Amino acid sequence: MYVVVDIETSGGNPLHDRIIEIAAYLYDGETVIDELVTLIDPETNIPPYITALTSITNAMVANAPKFYEVAKKLVKLTEGAVFVAHNAPFDYGFVRNEYRRLGYTYNRSTLCTVRWTRKLIPGLPSYSLGNLCQSLQIQLEDRHRASGDALATVKLLRLLLEKNKGEEIIPVNGSVVSREKLHPNITSTVLGALPDETGVYFFWNDKGEIIYIGKSLNIRSRIAQHITGAKSRRDTEMVSATADITWEITGSEMVALLLESYNIKQEIPVYNRAQRRKGTSSSLFATTDSNGYLNLKISTKPEEGTVISSFASIAAGQKSLLRMVEEFALCQKLCGLYTASEGCFHNQIGLCRGACKGEELPADYNRRVNEAITKSDLPQASFFLLDKGPDPEKVTVVKIECGKLMGWGFCEKNSLSDVSMLHDCIKSFPDNRDARTIIKSFIAAPGVKKIGF
Structure with missing residues (x-):
């Protein structure tokens, strides 16, 4: 079952602009069996350029229902159906944001007829609805009005279904995949949720x-x-x-x-x-060589020594290690960044103090390595990190005590002034270097607030 939707809006931004007209046709693949077509009072002014495009004026929507007055009917009409639109991200994004304003989460599987037409009928000069209808000889009446555009999209969908030769498809975020590629349990309803x-x-x-x-x-x-x-x-x-x-x-x-x-x-x-095994992540390892020097190395292999930090890629790990080498005057060779048999390049230009040639005592060199390792970890302090929560009324709280992860939880926004509430919401969570590396990368991130205790 499909529900073919078209909307007209007061502008192009779903966060700020509103729906001014909607048409939704419930289509079973052969016949339209139900519909919702109405102007919508956007509770905001319709700009002149929108009126020029759609012919919809402020006077026309003055007595129209507000979105919340048709929201329930639209939910029932689209329930269990695939949300179809020409440029579905636009229409679906506006509809979802209208529901968000009402405190409701609207989730549906979507199918974009622009994407599907490009796949089934490649090489056309344009895939805009007007030009497509002209190329494919689809009758389009009342262009840039919700009902006219939606009915044309119904006809386009019928053509695409026929061209697909009866092969069962599953809509996936606007695109389509063959039913045979997915497990039988994975339906459009599952993906729509x-x-x-x-x-x-x-x-x-x-x-x-x-x-x-x-x-x-x-x-x-x-x-x-x-x-x-x-x-x-x-x-x-x-x-x-x-x-x-x-x-x-x-x-x-x-x-x-x-x-x-x-x-x-x-x-x-x-x-x-x-x-x-494909090496998509890496870690910084520390080992001690036969001469007593601490060696650092970025590797994807688990047997390389003591894990110091973990990274999303080898490149990210190498970049972090290079910063440590420069900041603490570490030896390129002992950090796996220089492979020649003689001293490293930094030693040649006076930046390395000669550990690679035995000119610096292991104790002195290892002291700087340990300082670098300590700095790469969480600060030895106690604090909370507050971040975005799972819903608008909550924040995520992560608790660090003496440099160790204690756990995390969710706290109501109106309770943040009471530190005891922050402690009480925490659920214990294992501390390890991977976790501390993740937390360290977010301490100064935008939107993350740090509160000491």
């Missing part, structure tokens, strides 16, 4: 095992990328093996990273293991 929120998501196989854990600022979009972007054998196997998807909304990217790291260590999902 995915949140556009920050958090951690879990892929489960049909044996009830977690096979992949990820985090994203937008769970719906990231999972759509997994599905539509699956090209390698590993990725297609993972997508087809996924029989269920669950998630935990955090609001905070910091806590999402903490949860992802913790759960991967606990569950060791098969496709996360494969990802590590």
Whole structure:
């Protein structure tokens, strides 16, 4: 079942502008079986250029229903249906934001007829609705009015369904994928329920095992990328093996990273293991050589020594190690950054004090290495970090005590003045170097507030 939607708006920004007209046609693939067509009072002024485009005036919407008055009917009309629109991100984004203003989360699977037409009918000079209708001989009446554009999109959808030759499709965030690529349990309803929120998501196989854990600022979009972007054998196997998807909304990217790291260590999902073998993450290791010097090295191999810090990539790790070398006058060679048999280049220009040639005592050199390691860790202090919460009324609270992670939780915004409430909301969470590395990267991040105790 599809619901084909078109809207007219007071401008192009869904955060500030409002819907002034909406048309929604419930379509079963053959016939329109229900509809909602109405002007909407946007409770704001309609700019002249919008009136010139749509012919909708302030006088026309003065006695029209406000969005909240049609919201319930639209929910019922679209429930269980795929939200179809020409340039779906625009229409769906406006509708979702209207519901957000009402305190309601509106989630539907979406199908964008612009994207699908490009896929099924490539090479056309333009994919705008007006030009498409002309190219494909689709009748379009009352252009730039919701009903006219929506009915034309219904006709376009019918043509695309016929051109698809009956192959079952699953809409995924505007695009479409073949039914055969997904597990039978993964339906458009399942995908439509995915949140556009920050958090951690879990892929489960049909044996009830977690096979992949990820985090994203937008769970719906990231999972759509997994599905539509699956090209390698590993990725297609993972997508087809996924029989269920669950998630935990955090609001905070910091806590999402903490949860992802913790759960991967606990569950060791098969496709996360494969990802590590591909070297997508790295760590800073410390070892002591036969001469007593502390050596540092960025590597993806777990057997390289004591883990100091972890990084998202080898490049990120190398960049961090280079800063340590420069700030603490460490030896390039003993940090794995110089491979020649003689002294390192920094020694040749006077920046390295000669540990690579035995000219500096191990105790003196190791003292600076330990200073660099200490600075790379969390400050030895006690504080809370406040970040965005899972909903507008809450904040995420992360507790650090004497440089160690104690845990995290959610606190009501109106309780932030009471420090005891911050302590009380904390749930214990394991402290480790990976967690501290994540937290350290967010201490000075925009939107994150630090409160000492």
